[in-house]
Each structure stands twice: as C-alpha cells, then as structure tokens.
Amino acid sequence: MKDASPVPAIAMRGLTKRFPARQRDPRAGHAAAAAEVVAVDHLTLDVASGERLGLLGPNGAGKTTTLLMLSTLLAPSDGTALVEGFDVRRDPQAVRRRIGALLAGDRAVYRRLTGRENLLYFADLYGLPRAEAAARAAALLDLVGLGERADDLVSRYSSGMRLRLALARTVLHNPSVLLLDEPTLGLDPDISVRMRAQIAGLRRERGTTILLTTHYMREAEELCDEIAFIKNGEIPARGTADALKRQIRIGDVIALRLDPASGDGLAELPGVLRCVFQDGRVECTVDSAEKRLAQILSWLHEQGVVVRDVDVHEPDLEEVFVELAK
Amino acid sequence: MSWRSEMGRVYAFAKRNLLMAARNVFFVFELAFWPTVGVLSIGLMTRFLDLGPEMTAFLLVGTMALSTVQVCQLDVSYALLFDVWSKSVKHQFLAPVEIRHMALGSWLVGIGRGLTVFGLQALLSWWAFDFDFFEPGVLALGAFLLGCFLTSAVVGLLVCALVLLFGTRAEVSAWATVNLVMVFCGIYYPVSILPEPVSTLAGAFPLTYVLDAFRSHYGFAPEFSHPLLMGFILSALYIGLAHWALAAAVTRCRRTGLLLKLSE
Numbered sequence: 182m183k184d185a186s187p188v189p190a191i192a193m194r195g196l197t198k199r200f201p202a203r204q205r206d207p208r209a210g211h212a213a214a215a216a217e218v219v220a221v222d223h224l225t226l227d228v229a230s231g232e233r234l235g236l237l238g239p240n241g242a243g244k245t246t247t248l249l250m251l252s253t254l255l256a257p258s259d260g261t262a263l264v265e266g267f268d269v270r271r272d273p274q275a276v277r278r279r280i281g282a283l284l285a286g287d288r289a290v291y292r293r294l295t296g297r298e299n300l301l302y303f304a305d306l307y308g309l310p311r312a313e314a315a316a317r318a319a320a321l322l323d324l325v326g327l328g329e330r331a332d333d334l335v336s337r338y339s340s341g342m343r344l345r346l347a348l349a350r351t352v353l354h355n356p357s358v359l360l361l362d363e364p365t366l367g368l369d370p371d372i373s374v375r376m377r378a379q380i381a382g383l384r385r386e387r388g389t390t391i392l393l394t395t396h397y398m399r400e401a402e403e404l405c406d407e408i409a410f411i412k413n414g415e416i417p418a419r420g421t422a423d424a425l426k427r428q429i430r431i432g433d434v435i436a437l438r439l440d441p442a443s444g445d446g447l448a449e450l451p452g453v454l455r456c457v458f459q460d461g462r463v464e465c466t467v468d469s470a471e472k473r474l475a476q477i478l479s480w481l482h483e484q485g486v487v488v489r490d491v492d493v494h495e496p497d498l499e500e501v502f503v504e505l506a507k
Numbered sequence: 508m509s510w511r512s513e514m515g516r517v518y519a520f521a522k523r524n525l526l527m528a529a530r531n532v533f534f535v536f537e538l539a540f541w542p543t544v545g546v547l548s549i550g551l552m553t554r555f556l557d558l559g560p561e562m563t564a565f566l567l568v569g570t571m572a573l574s575t576v577q578v579c580q581l582d583v584s585y586a587l588l589f590d591v592w593s594k595s596v597k598h599q600f601l602a603p604v605e606i607r608h609m610a611l612g613s614w615l616v617g618i619g620r621g622l623t624v625f626g627l628q629a630l631l632s633w634w635a636f637d638f639d640f641f642e643p644g645v646l647a648l649g650a651f652l653l654g655c656f657l658t659s660a661v662v663g664l665l666v667c668a669l670v671l672l673f674g675t676r677a678e679v680s681a682w683a684t685v686n687l688v689m690v691f692c693g694i695y696y697p698v699s700i701l702p703e704p705v706s707t708l709a710g711a712f713p714l715t716y717v718l719d720a721f722r723s724h725y726g727f728a729p730e731f732s733h734p735l736l737m738g739f740i741l742s743a744l745y746i747g748l749a750h751w752a753l754a755a756a757v758t759r760c761r762r763t764g765l766l767l768k769l770s771e
C-alpha cells in the first residue's frame with residue numbers, strides 16, 4: 182500500500198561524513214595538512230514511504246557517500262539516519278534486512294558461481310526459506326532476462342548481464358527500501374533503457390521506496406516522483422520536476438526562425454530574460470511564454486520581420502541543473 | 508532470529524566456500540599435492556637420518572598437524588579473501604550476517620578439507636613409513652584434530668582481521684602466519700629446546716599443548732601438565748580475542764571506507 186505513513190522510510194538529520202585527510206598519500210607530501218574532506222555536510226532529508234526520490238548532483242556532491250551511510254557500509258561522522266525507524270548506527274542489522282542496495286560500480290557478483298547460485302547464496306544470507314528462495318531466484322532471473330543463462334558461470338556473462346544479476350540480487354529479499362547508486366552508469370544506451378524499465382517495473386509491482394542517485398536528468402524524471410538536488414552535501418532544492426522548473430524560474434524558451442535572421446532588439450522587450458542566436462534561430466528565454474508570445478510576435482510584425490517558425494518549450498531539467506550547480 | 512535462519516547463514520558460507528573451492532584447480536594442490544610432498548619428504552628424511560619409530564612418530568605428528576592446521580585455516584581466511592578477490596566485500600557487509608556465520612560456515616568446510624588432508628597423510632605414512640596414527644585411540648586422535656582445527660580458526664580470524672586493517676597487502680599473511688606456528692609450537696622439535704624467552708612464548712600457543720598431548724601417546728613424556736585442557740582453554744580464549752579483533756577491524760573499516768576500497 183502507498184498510504185502515506187507517518188514514519189518516513191528514510192530520515193536523515195544533520196547527516197555528516199568526514200574523511201580524514203590522507204596523510205600517507207605520497208603526493209600530498211608535507212602539505213598533508215590538507216583539510217579533511219567533508220563528503221556530506223549536515224544533510225537533512227526525508228523520503229516518504231513508497232516515494233521515489235532522485236538525488237541529483239554533480240560528481241563529488243556526496244551522493245554515493247550518502248547511500249553508503251544509509252546502507253550501513255560507512256559509519257556517519259555525525260548526525261543520524263533512520264531507515265523505517267531503525268538507526269543505521271544502533272540497529273544496523275534491522276536496517277540491512279530492510280534495504281536493497283545497488284551501489285556504483287556494483288557489477289561484482291561471484292564469477293565462479295552461476296547466476297542462480299549467486300542468488301541462492303544471497304537468499305541464504307538473508308534467511309529466506311529454501312523453497313521460497315529457489316522460486317524467487319528463478320522468477321527474478323526471468324524478470325531480468327537471464328532465465329536462459331541462469332546456470333552459466335557469471336564469468337561468462339557480459340557486464341550488462343552482471344549488472345542485471347546484481348539488480349536481481351538487490352531485490353531478492355523483498356527490501357522495502359531500495360538504494361540505487363547510478364544504476365545505469367557506464368551501460369550501453371539500450372541496456373540502460375532495459376534497466377530503467379526493470380527498475381520501474383519492480384517498483385510498480387510493490388510500491389517500494391526508492392532513493393536513486395543519478396546525474397542523468399532523464400533517468401530522474403522517468404523513475405522518480407521527486408528530485409532533490411545535492412551540492413556540497415547540501416540540498417539547495419527539492420520538488421517534482423515541474424515544480425523545480427518553476428521554482429528555479431529559469432523561464433520558458435521561445436525559439437524563432439526569422440527572416441531576416443536577426444533578432445536585434447528582442448532582448449530589450451519586457452519579460453525577455455535573454456536571447457541567444459544559434460543555428461539560424463533566436464532562442465529567447467522569457468518569464469512566461471503564455472504572457473510574452475503574442476507580444477513578441479506582434480512586435481516582430483511591426484518591425485517587418487517574417488516569422489518562419491515558432492517553437493515554445495519548457496526548459497529541461499538539464500538546464501535547471503546547470504543553473505543550480507553554478 | 509530463529510535457529511533455522513542462523514544455520515541457513517552458516518550453511519550459505521559453507522556452500523559458497525565449497526563451490527568456489529571445487530571450481531579452482533589450485534585447490535587440488537592444497538588438498539593433495541602439498542600434503543603428499545610434505546609427508547613424503549619428512550618421512551624420507553627420517554629414513555635417511557635412520558630415526559627410530561619414536562622419532563619418526565614425533566616428526567610425522569608435527570608434519571600432519573601443520574598441514575591440517577594450514578588447510579583448515581585457509582578456508583577461514585577465504586571467507587573474506589574470496590570476497591576481496593571477487594571485489595564483493597561490501598555485499599557480505601550489506602547482508603544481515605555476523606562474523607560468527609561467516610567464520611563458522613567456512614570453518615566447517617575447513618574441517619572437512621582438513622580431515623581429507625589428514626586422512627591422505629595418515630594413509631601415506633602408514634603405507635610408506637609404517638606409522639599408525641590410530642594407535643592412541645579415537646578419543647585422543649579426535650582431541651588432537653579438534654585442537655588443530657581450533658588453532659586454524661584463530662589463525663584464520665586473525666588473517667581476516669589483518670586484511671581488513673591493512674588491505675590486500677595483508678593477504679600474504681594467509682600463507683605466512685602458519686610459519687609462526689611452525690617455529691613456536693614445536694612442529695619439528697620439542698619446544699623445550701628453544702632458547703629463552705622463545706621457549707616460554709611457545710607456551711602461549713595452544714597447538715604446543717595439543718601436540719604435547721598427542722605425542723605423549725607415542726612415548727614422549729609430556730612437557731606440560733594437563734596439556735589438552737590448557738590447549739583448549741587457550742584456544743577458546745584466542746578465538747574470543749580474534750573474533751573481537753575482527754569485529755573491531757570491521758567497525759574501523761566502516762569508519763574509514765576501507766570496506767569499499769576492498770570492493771573496487
């Protein structure tokens with residue numbers, strides 16, 4: 182059920198991770214006085230039960246570190262993180278039973294075991310009853326398209342197949358919270374599409390809470406209800422994709438193909454934030470296309486400029502993201 | 508946390524160790540080649556030196572203890588090393604398992620492999636050197652083997668702790684640590700001939716007592732009183748300490764992120 186539960190699936194309060202400056206790094210030399218790295222800086226963020234939240238941010242923003250702390254693989258330096266009410270520090274085993282984590286670079290399953298053996302092994306680690314484990318492993322192998330190769334050694338799998346096996350392992354024990362760190366990073370585009378479809382499918386089935394990191398906007402828009410930007414370990418903005426676009430107010434874009442191809446004077450019109458000229462088109466960013474389109478067209482008409490083509494679109498998240506990352 | 512799911516986890520580690528072992532040619536060497544070479548070369552040396560049956564027994568007991576400890580200890584070490592080698596250390600620590608599951612599961616496989624090695628060596632030494640390992644009786648033999656396996660557990664847990672403290676550099680300890688055992692526990696000589704303070708130090712190793720107890724059945728006066736009891740008490744103590752060290756190493760890894768470095 183997706184009833185809004187009072188207890189958030191994930192609750193972070195002032196969550197902080199500091200890594201000591203690496204003294205023994207020879208490159209650092211005597212400059213090892215270099216300050217410690219604050220990978221995540223007093224992060225406070227909730228994910229409601231059943232929600233899909235995308236954590237979006239540039240490299241080094243602290244996305245991976247955040248997921249690692251939630252998955253109990255890294256101990257926080259400060260602050261708290263609760264998963265379904267269980268503290269990652271005080272009750273790590275309860276947290277582990279509830280989460281499925283697919284971490285970046287997580288293509289590693291045992292190469293010397295078959296796909297099925299890998300899943301059965303992990304099923305045992307999570308204490309699934311034997312009969313249920315076998316049925317679930319078989320069903321999941323089919324689901325991720327490995328049914329035919331289930332009994333081949335993983336060493337004969339392609340990297341895409343390994344990732345799909347890792348995804349199957351991640352959801353094997355029916356976790357109620359999924360932590361996915363860049364699930365399609367480095368995959369071929371066609372495999373990425375399949376991977377996303379699989380994640381979306383898994384979620385539809387059972388209403389799992391998902392916290393997903395990515396730096397692909399499309400992935401976030403496709404898989405998530407809401408998006409939180411993370412930068413320097415802080416969250417400058419959060420909301421639905423639409424709300425964010427509005428909130429950031431980087432406006433709508435009106436693209437015009439003009440004859441003669443010059444948009445001089447357009448940028449001075451009221452409500453026009455900026456104009457760029459590219460590929461023979463003028464792209465005007467305006468505060469609101471609804472309000473300004475008619476005004477712009479009539480002004481151009483007055484100037485004797487012929488409008489050959491008009492295209493109005495919202496900014497994509499990519500632009501929002503660039504804006505925020507500044 | 509039911510008894511069933513406890514055993515399920517232990518079984519998982521045991522089965523993984525078994526499957527991984529069965530699919531690696533190198534393990535044939537661990538199980539057959541080195542033990543055979545070991546017992547034959549020491550046995551032949553006793554012939555060359557013209558040693559009597561007592562001395563031959565002394566050396567063969569030492570050799571077989573060493574081989575048995577080594578092969579069983581490797582399994583406990585592999586509990587972590589398999590993950591280090593397949594870069595999947597983090598998955599173990601993502602799952603709701605405890606050190607005891609990992610250690611016990613792999614130790615059980617180690618016991619199986621240790622018994623195989625022991626059986627092979629016992630057969631060889633009986634066939635080639637007329638040495639009867641069953642002479643002291645099943646009980647004494649059982650206590651001897653248990654003592655060996657307990658030492659393996661200690662060494663294996665310590666190897667795991669070292670790998671988690673120092674990273675893959677410490678991998679070599681899986682093969683090196685057993686040499687300490689060889690020097691200090693009196694594998695090829697009675698510890699009384701060691702110079703002080705090494706001789707006293709030998710008294711800190713449980714295997715020293717286990718060997719002492721077993722050799723007493725071949726006519727060697729025991730150097731210690733209640734050697735078996737001492738051996739088991741020390742083993743239990745060290746297993747507790749090694750477990751604590753490994754748990755501390757895991758905690759440290761979670762703080763520093765080494766757990767993840769080992770998975771890259």
Ligand SMILES: Nc1ncnc2c1ncn2[C@@H]1O[C@H](COP(=O)(O)OP(=O)(O)O)[C@@H](O)[C@H]1O
Nearest residue numbers: 200218220239240241242243244245246247764
């Ligand atoms: N084990 C570590 N030791 C030292 N610094 C680290 C470690 N892991 C991450 N960092 C640093 O923490 C910051 C955040 O990293 P990360 O969480 O991986 O970011 P993201 O996943 O958003 O790219 C980076 O500056 C990174 O260099």
Ligand SMILES: [Mg+2]
Nearest residue numbers: 244245246285
């Ligand atoms: Mg990352």
